[in-house]
Amino acid sequence: MNGPVAQAVSGNPAFAEQYTGFRNAAHEALGKALKAQVRHAVAQVHGLEFAPGDSAAPVQSDDEATQICVAYARRIPFEHTAITDAQAAQVVGAIGEPGYVALSVVAALADAECRAAMVDLPGLAA
Incomplete structure (x- = not known):
């Protein structure tokens, strides 16, 4: 796993392993x-081109189940209590x-x- 959370928790190998397994x-x-x-x-909601650790936009699917799931996911960052x-x-x-x-x-x-x-967590954790 890569990304800012992985970097921030890398100083605690046991926790990093558990987090990575859960993720x-x-x-x-x-x-x-x-x-x-x-x-x-979710990255787009935050104004990012890609989520940390991702390098390409996914192939879009127009099926109804995917649309329902993506609409739900877009609400998680700022509107989760309104779901x-x-x-x-x-x-x-x-x-x-x-x-x-x-x-979820x-x-x-x-x-x-x-x-x-967005806040450079690895730098803050150092």
Whole structure:
């Protein structure tokens, strides 16, 4: 794993290993294509071209499930408390409960990674 959070926690190898394992498990549970679109959507909310550690825009998918998931992910950085039960249920209906959990984790971690990059967290942690 690379990026500002990985750099910031690298001084604590046990924590870095646990964080990386947790992050990777969420990414794998969501799937490569949807993970890329979610991370890209969150980065765009922050005004970034790409999420930290990513180097290319994902292939866009126009299927309804992906659109529902990306719309949900875009709300995580600044509007997470305004997400309604109905909107969450829409995601669950599109990708199932395990997918909803993975989506929420991937979007939240992407948000944290973008914020960490924007404030130079590795430099602050040094």
